[in-house]
Amino acid sequence: MADVIFRTEGITKVYDTGEVKVYALDGVDLELYKGELTVLLGPSGSGKSTLLNILGGLDHATDGRVWFGDTELTDMPDRGLTRYRRDHVGFVFQFYNLVPSLTARENVQLVTDVSPDPMPAEEALELVGLGKRMDHFPSEMSGGEQQRVAIARAIAKRPKILLCDEPTGALDSTTGVQVLEVLRDINERFGTTTVVITHNAEIQRMAHRVIFFQDGKINEVKVNKNRIAPSEIAW
Numbered sequence: 001m002a003d004v005i006f007r008t009e010g011i012t013k014v015y016d017t018g019e020v021k022v023y024a025l026d027g028v029d030l031e032l033y034k035g036e037l038t039v040l041l042g043p044s045g046s047g048k049s050t051l052l053n054i055l056g057g058l059d060h061a062t063d064g065r066v067w068f069g070d071t072e073l074t075d076m077p078d079r080g081l082t083r084y085r086r087d088h089v090g091f092v093f094q095f096y097n098l099v100p101s102l103t104a105r106e107n108v109q110l111v112t113d114v115s116p117d118p119m120p121a122e123e124a125l126e127l128v129g130l131g132k133r134m135d136h137f138p139s140e141m142s143g144g145e146q147q148r149v150a151i152a153r154a155i156a157k158r159p160k161i162l163l164c165d166e167p168t169g170a171l172d173s174t175t176g177v178q179v180l181e182v183l184r185d186i187n188e189r190f191g192t193t194t195v196v197i198t199h200n201a202e203i204q205r206m207a208h209r210v211i212f213f214q215d216g217k218i219n220e221v222k223v224n225k226n227r228i229a230p231s232e233i234a235w
């Protein structure tokens with residue numbers, strides 16, 4: 001059985017707005033495995049992003065515990081969490097968050113300049129198929145290309161984990177599939193543990209493991225015996 005890379009015990013996140021308490025996560029016990037590509041599925045508001053943000057050290061749980069390998073993230077001081085994020089976690093979001101005044105290469109270099117063991121920005125951009133577009137600005141690229149720059153930026157630090165929140169949410173099917181192919185390639189080539197949040201049920205077919213959320217809880221965990229290639233997915 002694969003090594004556990006993340007383990008959570010009773011993770012709860014409560015937003016107290018004064019009048020009502022919203023349980024974004026309501027006692028989530030979960031294991032994620034090294035090298036796997038996991039898809040998180042579930043209706044809007046079911047807690048997927050909240051969980052991803054807690055795993056990535058962007059947010060604190062109200063209750064419960066989270067381990068990354070043997071290291072407990074819960075109760076880690078903010079400085080420790082910042083180092084954890086910087087050294088181990090790559091993030092990809094629905095909107096690419098590129099700096100418009102910088103080229104693709106310079107956007108990636110923002111990360112490689114501060115990482116302990118980065119790959120050259122050029123290598124990261126080659127890996128996502130943008131070797132010929134390194135000196136282009138975001139405004140000169142399509143949505144899918146910009147997302148691939150965002151992925152290059154995320155992987156250039158050689159993260160152990162890649163956390164992707166709706167990476168194809170703003171893309172059409174053809175472009176979205178290209179982005180999924182890049183994610184699968186990175187997962188296979190480097191063994192990067194990858195978590196992908198999506199509303200698109202088709203995307204679960206490329207995952208090793210699928211976790212279904214409902215009302216802040218895990219409804220079901222499914223292991224895919226027959227994964228398919230992103231190129232066989234369409235929406």
Ligand SMILES: Nc1ncnc2c1ncn2[C@@H]1O[C@H](COP(=O)(O)OP(=O)(O)OP(=O)(O)O)[C@@H](O)[C@H]1O
Nearest residue numbers: 015022023024042043044045046047048049050051
């Ligand atoms: N800052 C906040 N203040 C109050 N409630 C919040 C806050 N952030 C999230 N929530 C609530 O927590 C719940 C879970 O939100 P979350 O974003 O994790 O869901 P999600 O499954 O990722 O949804 P989506 O698929 O729409 O992104 C929702 O009810 C949401 O309204």
